[in-house]
Amino acid sequence: MDLYEHQARELFDEYGVSVPEAEVAGTSKEARLIAERFGGPVVVKAQVKTGGRGKAGGVKLAAGPEAAELTARQILGMDIKGHTVRQVMLARPVDIAEEYYVSYVLDRATGGFLAIASAAGGMDIEEVAAERPEAVARVPVDPDRGVTAAEASRIAAAAGLPAEVGPVLERLWAVLVKEDAVLVEVNPLVRTTDGSVVALDGKVTLDDNARFRQSRWGEGDTVRDSELERTAAAKGLNYVKLDGRVGVIGNGAGLVMSTLDVVAGCGARPANFLDIGGGASAQVMADGLSVILSDPGVESVFVNVFGGITACDAVAEGIVQALGAVRLTKPLVVRLDGNSATRGREILEAAGHPLVEQVPTMDGAARRAAELALTG
Numbered sequence: 001m002d003l004y005e006h007q008a009r010e011l012f013d014e015y016g017v018s019v020p021e022a023e024v025a026g027t028s029k030e031a032r033l034i035a036e037r038f039g040g041p042v043v044v045k046a047q048v049k050t051g052g053r054g055k056a057g058g059v060k061l062a063a064g065p066e067a068a069e070l071t072a073r074q075i076l077g078m079d080i081k082g083h084t085v086r087q088v089m090l091a092r093p094v095d096i097a098e099e100y101y102v103s104y105v106l107d108r109a110t111g112g113f114l115a116i117a118s119a120a121g122g123m124d125i126e127e128v129a130a131e132r133p134e135a136v137a138r139v140p141v142d143p144d145r146g147v148t149a150a151e152a153s154r155i156a157a158a159a160g161l162p163a164e165v166g167p168v169l170e171r172l173w174a175v176l177v178k179e180d181a182v183l184v185e186v187n188p189l190v191r192t193t194d195g196s197v198v199a200l201d202g203k204v205t206l207d208d209n210a211r212f213r214q215s216r217w218g219e220g221d222t223v224r225d226s227e228l229e230r231t232a233a234a235k236g237l238n239y240v241k242l243d244g245r246v247g248v249i250g251n252g253a254g255l256v257m258s259t260l261d262v263v264a265g266c267g268a269r270p271a272n273f274l275d276i277g278g279g280a281s282a283q284v285m286a287d288g289l290s291v292i293l294s295d296p297g298v299e300s301v302f303v304n305v306f307g308g309i310t311a312c313d314a315v316a317e318g319i320v321q322a323l324g325a326v327r328l329t330k331p332l333v334v335r336l337d338g339n340s341a342t343r344g345r346e347i348l349e350a351a352g353h354p355l356v357e358q359v360p361t362m363d364g365a366a367r368r369a370a371e372l373a374l375t376g
């Protein structure tokens with residue numbers, strides 16, 4: 001479960017990481033009152049569980065209480081990548097001298113953690129990593145030893161960050177361990193003009209497996225930010241909203257994850273993650289399709305099924321029945337492979353739906369779905 005920025009900020013503060021003074025408001029009136037208490041300018045920040053708020057117009061400087069109220073009115077209710085802004089955080093502005101990037105991420109490949117740090121903070125770290133990989137330091141962290149003072153200095157030095165960042169890295173590690181997080185990211189961590197180091201933004205992802213001992217943030221993600229995710233959750237679907245144009249449905253989380261990668265590799269962006277699991281229920285397929293088709297960003301849908309215990313003919317019948325229940329408004333590309341694929345393909349072919357195309361390979365089908373999304 002992801003925490004909101006204001007929750008991450010609260011944790012950082014508790015662990016001795018400097019953060020700007022800030023308060024949360026749910027209405028523009030409240031925003032005004034907070035700004036009055038602060039006196040002077042404030043930064044108004046959308047509280048949504050997605051990055052890139054700045055670029056989307058969800059982070060704005062307001063000169064005083066009146067401007068804060070107006071800005072909050074603009075930002076509240078805004079849609080940022082499918083997330084509706086219900087709260088804003090008002091923060092006392094900080095004078096930035098330098099912006100850094102620091103994070104700890106779980107590295108499932110090694111069963112350890114990775115410290116990622118860069119002196120080029122404030123911007124999209126994936127972009128920096130792609131364009132200037134040498135500007136991003138990646139230092140493995142042994143979870144048993146953790147981030148000691150010596151380790152913290154090593155990470156800071158590897159990224160070319162000043163020594164003052166060391167203690168902050170130690171405290172952020174403590175947040176990760178004690179709060180059962182699998183990700184702690186600060187972008188930007190800034191050095192202010194008066195020389196202190198302040199976390200200006202924060203993303204913390206808690207380990208859902210540890211939820212039983214981390215009751216503080218409530219029953220987890222019962223509060224969903226995306227309407228589509230809410231609808232999907234109500235239907236019992238394993239759905240996560242993403243920002244692209246290719247709707248994705250697959251059976252098995254691993255297959256769906258790799259489908260997202262393959263779609264991205266074809267130059268399009270997936271619109272969602274949806275794992276319909278084993279079984280071939282027409283109801284689940286219909287529910288999945290209807291959620292995906294109500295995403296306004298979707299231009300094509302890619303159904304990627306590898307028949308295992310559930311054979312492809314049963315899945316194909318499920319798809320045909322679902323198409324009787326849901327009006328298909330976008331092209332559907334289906335790839336059936338594995339157990340009884342031939343029979344499954346025949347069933348779909350016989351149904352002869354004008355918007356359904358079959359492509360036998362995963363790569364080919366992803367390419368076709370991407371192409372349809374880009375021209376759609």
Ligand code: GDP
Nearest residue numbers: 043051052053054055059093094122187188201
């Ligand atoms: P994000 O776009 O969702 O990552 O939101 P951030 O909280 O990182 O804010 C985006 C950008 O706004 C930061 O990278 C900063 O450059 C800028 N910003 C945020 N707060 C302040 C502040 O107090 N002072 C200044 N000068 N810039 C700020």
Ligand code: MN
Nearest residue numbers: 052187188201
């Ligand atoms: Mn940020």
